[in-house]
Amino acid sequence: MKYQKIPEATIRRLSRYSRCLEEMEEKGEKVVSSAQLANKCIVNAAQVRKDLAYFGEFGIRGVGYYVRDLLNNIKKILGSNKEWRMALIGVGNLGSSLLAYKDFLKQNYTIVAAFDIDPPKVIGRVSEKLGKPVEVFHINRIKEVTKERKIEIGLIATPPSEAQSVANLLVEAEVRGILNFAPAQITVPEGFVVKDVFFTIILDNLAYLLSN
Amino acid sequence: MKYQKIPEATIRRLSRYSRCLEEMEEKGEKVVSSAQLANKCIVNAAQVRKDLAYFGEFGIRGVGYYVRDLLNNIKKILGSNKEWRMALIGVGNLGSSLLAYKDFLKQNYTIVAAFDIDPPKVIGRVSEKLGKPVEVFHINRIKEVTKERKIEIGLIATPPSEAQSVANLLVEAEVRGILNFAPAQITVPEGFVVKDVFFTIILDNLAYLLSN
DNA sequence: GGATGTGAAGTCGTTCACAGCT
């Protein structure tokens, strides 16, 4: 198949297929058709096949897809087959919630360091994941520590007013991926990636749908 | 303008315009052009005008939009000009994070009750919002309490295995809006609305972009 | 003059329908 630009929506769906396939594998199911998977994820069967076709041919005509193989392939595509090391910036209200909420992370995403402008005030807080506390450093050690701990993703959980300057620090430290929880528009240079998690937008969306 | 179906994306952008306009209003800016607003939200100026055009004519040709008027109009469209009363179901790890994270909510979204299968174990936990604790009820009182407290939105923060049955209870209690934090596919009847907040999907998306 | 509101064009994503394998 010749190259095409891959829609964002396709990537999101792959993530959902991934979760469904994990469930199926646990149940011991060996083979799945695009129709079955589509049904489970509430999408169109052709959509499933097209999504997969962007990346190769993973199925067998007349049969379907081997659950385990497909799962492995999708994880490889998504990059979720590797360990991702993350830093949390801003250990306030939201930040410490994220540290405490161990299910926030699937196995392969780990917070390995945290930063704040006032680390002493928060030194007692820990992640419960694996029972291991997460060290909280002063924000001015961000470059040094991210290097040392091979951090690839930063979680911004500061007040919105600080979000852009924290993003700048992450860019300087060559942390290429940012998950932004602060309700502020932040911009980064080419080659860096920001994904926003704005509860407000989702709630407003819900409010709109409820109001008609 | 004749009726057209309104894209979801338009609604999400309105929410962003809303936040930008609030900032502008605080700064005392009176008038804004579609180009300025677009610039601030990183979208196309025609997009801004088209988004607004779905709902009416809010601008003045040759001038632009009055910040305050536009903001009020957008809030009215979104339904974010009213108070929304919410219930949290599942006061475990994630749930108590949501209770503790007061910035999670803008002024007009309030958690007014929480539910769990084991309320005594969590009775001590409170929301810090306005310093008022949030009462935790046993899940079997959900119908009664949502009625009494006029709850319109439910936040599902249970383990994924319980998400669908909790959704069923909310439907039965005529809570029409659901924000689902549990990584599980849930379905509801016509007339009800579910919005998912899946951190995993967003992280996988980030992982994909970083892996190319 | 200058910015809005909007039909038309363009781009992107989804669904259909069927050829091609197993």
Added chain:
DNA sequence: AGCTGTGAACGACTTCACATCC
């Protein structure tokens, strides 16, 4: 016979370009 893989049709969203109005 059955299900995948995919070109083509369709539909949805975005951007352009300009007529319209202040």
